[in-house]
Amino acid sequence: MLTVTTAWKLKYPDAFIGVLAMHGATNPERHPILDEKKAALEKALRDRYSSYDRATLQAIPVLAAYRAYYKQFKKSYHVQHQLESVVHKKRAIPKVSALVEAMFMAELNNLLLTAGHDLNTITLPLRADVASGSEGYIRLNGEAQTVRASDMMIADADGVLSCIVYGPDGRTRIRPETERVLFTVYAPPGIDATDVERHLAEIRDNVTVVAPNAGVERLEVMGAS
Numbered sequence: 001m002l003t004v005t006t007a008w009k010l011k012y013p014d015a016f017i018g019v020l021a022m023h024g025a026t027n028p029e030r031h032p033i034l035d036e037k038k039a040a041l042e043k044a045l046r047d048r049y050s051s052y053d054r055a056t057l058q059a060i061p062v063l064a065a066y067r068a069y070y071k072q073f074k075k076s077y078h079v080q081h082q083l084e085s086v087v088h089k090k091r092a093i094p095k096v097s098a099l100v101e102a103m104f105m106a107e108l109n110n111l112l113l114t115a116g117h118d119l120n121t122i123t124l125p126l127r128a129d130v131a132s133g134s135e136g137y138i139r140l141n142g143e144a145q146t147v148r149a150s151d152m153m154i155a156d157a158d159g160v161l162s163c164i165v166y167g168p169d170g171r172t173r174i175r176p177e178t179e180r181v182l183f184t185v186y187a188p189p190g191i192d193a194t195d196v197e198r199h200l201a202e203i204r205d206n207v208t209v210v211a212p213n214a215g216v217e218r219l220e221v222m223g224a225s
Helices: 006-011 032-049 054-058 061-071 078-088 098-110 193-210
Strands: 002-004 016-023 113-118 126-130 136-138 144-146 152-156 159-163 181-187 215-222
Touching: 002 016, 002 215, 006 126, 016 193, 032 078, 032 098, 032 193, 054 061, 054 078, 061 078, 078 098, 098 113, 098 193, 113 159, 136 159, 181 193, 193 215
Parallel strands: 002 126
Antiparallel strands: 016 181, 016 215, 113 181, 126 152, 136 144, 152 159
16 A cells, blocks of 8 residues: 655655555544544643643654654644644644544644545555655645655655645545545654554544444554665
8 A cells, every 4th residue: 555665764764654544434524422532632631731831842752753853844843733722722623524533633642743535536556755845736725835855755646645844635635525544644763663553543443433333454554674
């Protein structure tokens, strides 16, 4: 389903890419049990991090790893900003759709950068690669975007699905009718493969809250070796 290029292995030998593909999913706007889990997670995050200021959050090893990666592009890690919004500003996890929220919940709980896609819109195989700086795609907001040179990206036969700095594309976005879903995780150097695998399992469990009969097609973590 996904391979990592030699260029990716050479540039980021200590990084990992995680993949979770599922079938039999459903994507309602709301799901009461997932809403309950979301409220419980918001409380748990506030209990866990309410005493943390920004500097203390940045010292958390996972966030430090992403901060180091984003720093080379003069960017900051948006998941930390979302965590601060939930914890310190008491904002709720955004209501989007069940599959997207299942991903967001795990992303905030584990702080690992994740993208979601409708697997039926993807032309396999996928590849994890290093951008040359010439690749372009249409973002979720409809804007054209050129990928930054040296950024990690994932692409299929038709183009870029996502990159770390600018996020996922609109072409393969999760839709109301999505039944086969793909989640991908970017783990820069400093994050363990076991953390990625545990994160993917948590997304799987969140999806099965909404769709108990959903099945896993692939759950895999890949590195340079």
